Amino acid sequence: MKKNNKVRVRFAPSPTGYFHIGSVRTALFNYLYARKEKGIFVLRIEDTDTERSRSEYESDIIRSLKWLGLHWDEGVTEEGEEGDFSPYRQSERADIYKRYVHKLLEEGKAYYCFCDKEKLEESRTRQKEKGLPPRYNGDCSALSKEEREKLLKKKDDYVIRMRIPKEEEIEFEDMIRGKIKFETKEIGGDFVIARKDFSPLYNLACVVDDHEMQISHIIRGEDHLSNTPKQILIQEALGIEVPRYAHLPLILGPDKSKLSKRHAAVSAYEYREMGYLPEALLNFIVLLGWNPGDDREIYSLREMIEAFKLERCQKSGAIFNIDKLNFINGQYLKNKTDEEFADLCIPYLINSGLIEARFKEDQYPPAYGGMQAKTTYFIPERKEDISSQRIKEIVALYKEKVKILSEVSKEVDFFFKKELNYDKDLLFWKKMTTEEVIGSLDRSIEIISNLKKWEKPNIEKGLMKEAEKEGDRGRVLWPFRAAITGKKASAGPIDVAVVLGSKETLKRLKMAKNKLL
């Protein structure tokens, strides 16, 4: 067979839980390396654990990768529909593993083990208690052919173990960490590679597939470091090439342990729901353990590929810092056009019940992250339609204020309400008296009523003139803004008024005044 020098990497998640941040990072680095080296990125599903694997999780992996824009060249194609075959799903490759297990068995490099599960468990805990590393004692490693055949008939529970041929040092060159050495005697004894039905365990399946799929570089989390010597042992026994390894540091929670559910959201899907942009999430994650050596921090996927070097990866783990993610996401949001920003916000507005989409018959409800501007919308509380143009004007007011999309709804909700519900104390600026606030509101009402054209310069001119007269602008602007937004904090009063419209502005000013009477 012709030797293939092409870079081939794989991302091989197991569908036993939602696609999480750590997986995003592993996938991203594999993707970046593949693209950088003009290689192939393979997506393989490691679902040999039938108990824990679920197709719903596989769908989540695929959906998430698509959302992130991490496209793969080979691998499972459909969104985990049950029944559709994929040679990139380990559960569909049983025959292949069987072949390899037989080969190892025949060559004496693996053997049947009939040891009792409970007993092994017991001895493990005993060894641990004594402070010893748990280790399989090798009871079944020297069974004669006759004994084996007898036990095979008698016992209906057994496994297949890899025989560690000799005490030696296994050494490999990690592309991130350099030379790494393990003693075979530290592995923990002959380890299980397949179950009774010859279904493979992780280390076997992984090695076989990486070989069959001609994977050249294995880029994975540091938690797999201790699996590497086992895998090299299998590769040596099988006489197959040992791929290059690169172990990425872990992403840590605030307590410095491996990031997990208890540390906040770990599922990529949740970040999508919260309103993080895929490009921002990727940008943030790539910086967690890699940087190009300069001060640059904002990278598109394309730019990341360009600048990426595996050798520049960090060796130590990085704490997942949500503040930085928020900052980066805010930067990306700011760089969107008003149209793009509105499209991004709409699903969140719908989700929070502020608006409803009126679809034409041939349209499907869109998922987070996109919505056609042509769709028409309806405000349930006001029982009126709203154009996408107007939605754009509203949300644009907050484009540079928000860090995540889900914040938008609670900022703009006052635009969609029929009546504002706030405490009248909100209308008071500093130490103004009730009479003064009423007076201020009255003057605003008068100015607004007398405007000939509802345009920002006009409104500004009228209002600011009055405000300047007061000396303290807040005496006019605060009651005005509070009246039309019903909020302590919002976008600028004039900007809000412009978008709100003269009729609604007046109505709200009058309602505010009534509150005080």
Add this chain to the structure above:
RNA sequence: GGCCCCAUCGUCUAGUGGCUUAGGACGCCGGGUUCUCAGUCCGGUAACACGGGUUCAAAUCCCGUUGGGGUCACCA
């Protein structure tokens, strides 16, 4: 506990023996802008874990200590 990995501001990091009184970013603090919050601009706070070597010279190389993490399944 064994083995493996790691160690620069609170966090992400630059730094590959002299360019370093250690640079950037987030956060935080102060100030300008501003009706508010946010944003933005300006400024500030803050780190080479420790101890030995090597060297004319060490955050950078070596050793040890300490600390942190990972891993020790018929999970992956």
